Amino acid sequence: MGRSPCCDENGLKKGPWTQEEDEKLIDHIQKHGHGSWRALPKQAGLNRCGKSCRLRWTNYLRPDIKRGNFTEEEEQTIINLHSLLGNKWSSIAGNLPGRTDNEIKNYWNTHLRKKLLQMGIDPVTHRPRTDHLNVLAALPQLMAAANFNSLLNLNQNVQLDATTLAKAQLLHNMIQALSINNNNNPSSSSSLTMQSNNNLFGQSSYLESLGQSQNFSHILDDNNDEHLIVKNQTTAHPFDSFSSSIQIDAHDDHISLPLLVPASPEESKQSQVMIKKKDIANDHHHHLDTSNPSSSNSTFTQDHIQPWSDIIDEEASDSYWKEIIEQTCSEPWPFPQ
DNA sequence: AACGATTTCAACCGCGCATAT
DNA sequence: GATATGCGCGGTTGAAATCGT
Structure with missing residues (x-):
């Protein structure tokens, strides 16, 4: 089946539109409508193909086009x-x-x-990416550079935008990666120490600071350990299609970071990171709990760690990581100092 | 200030589908 | 049913703008 090439016809102009061409197109469509796009250029006195006219009109000249930044x-x-x-x-x-x-x-x-x-989310599948975690594990010093004092100031209500949530997700992934790495390699030097004068997760304002509305409920497990269950009920959040819950061991000294985008119940369980509150309170240093039972259940092993060249993909360029690292560690977090 | 690297976005290209002949 | 035509969609390109050194 043959097809006449749309814009290969001799003499038809290509490239950016001039104001004069725009005016001709607008004038013609306002008077006659677009009708047949193929016939339009001749009728309107334009030396363009119909396809180019249609594109210009629908993407730029249409009167109902909304301009400006996306909300x-x-x-x-x-x-x-x-x-x-x-x-x-x-x-x-x-x-x-x-x-x-x-x-x-x-x-x-x-x-x-x-x-x-x-955020560590695959933009194609909308599921968490894990291929870069061991790369992050090689960069513990970057984490130490992060200003956790500002992050951990929990007495302020702060509305987080998607960028901030992205940072939180990345931070979570970093901690998770390092925890996993430590677990699998006890001699690893990639342990993470974070400084803070605040009791991190024991306050509900931290959860409120995520810009989410929650219900809190207490439950007792088989060991009579009290848990505070926080259910994310946000409806106006970009990721509200994902159910996320935050579980705080109120009786014991473990706190789970929220997994903002669990891919599945299994992944959600496996990716929980427990931080001992007493470590936070005692010496103002936060240590990852390498005896963490949930991370010990992780399916990650050294066998899964791939060479950098295997991990890196077209979007994981140097500039990509540079951008992530810089934005995560250098920019002031939107928490009050 | 100059220059290279990176990002942005308008426009183009090729393909598939629907419809007409 | 075969062929021709038109439209719309999604991927890609490349010039201009912006950023970083």
Whole structure:
């Protein structure tokens, strides 16, 4: 089946549109509608192919185009819809009035994709990435450089945006990676020490600071250990399609970090990191609990650790990691100092 | 200030599907 | 049913803008 190439016809202009061309196109469509895109250029006096005219109109000149930055709500919608639909940009655009599929696609590729990657989430599957964890384990000094005093100031209510949540997720992954590494390699030098004058997770304001509304409930386990169960009930959060819960051992001295995006119940269990509160309180140094039973159940072993060259993919470039590290460790966290 | 690296985004390209002939 | 045509979609490109040194 033959097809006449759309824009290969002789003499048809390509490239950026001039103001004059825009005006001609707008004027013609306002007077006559676009009708047949193929016939439009001649009728409008444009030396363009119909395809180029359609693209210019739908992506730029249409009067109902919404300009400006994407709002948090729009970001949330895109992420949620992408997790359901994949790269169905036109379908996603259908749920965002005034936004074009091209604009959404560009915004995804330049912003949202990176944001998810920074959270340790695969932007294709929307599931946690694990291929980079042992790379992080090689960078414990970066963690020590992070300003945890500001992170751990828990007496302020702070609304977190997606970027901050991304940092929290990455931090969680880093701690998780180091814990796993320690577990598998007791002689490893990658133990993590964090300085703080605050009792980290024993305060509900930490949870509130995640910008989430929760229900708290106490339960007793088989050993009569009291647990504080915190259920994430946020509905306006970009990741509300994922159920996340935070469990605090109120009786014992273990606290679990929230896994913001558990891929599955199994993964969620395996990725819990326990930090001993007494370590925090006693010497103001936070140590990862290397005897952590949940991480000892981890399926990660040294056998799974791959060479850097095997791990790195097209998006895990030097600049990619540089960006993550810099944003995670150098920027001030949005917690009050 | 200059230059190279990186990012952004408008525009293009090729393909698949639907419809017309 | 075969072929031709048009449209829309998703991936890719490359110039311009921005950033970093």
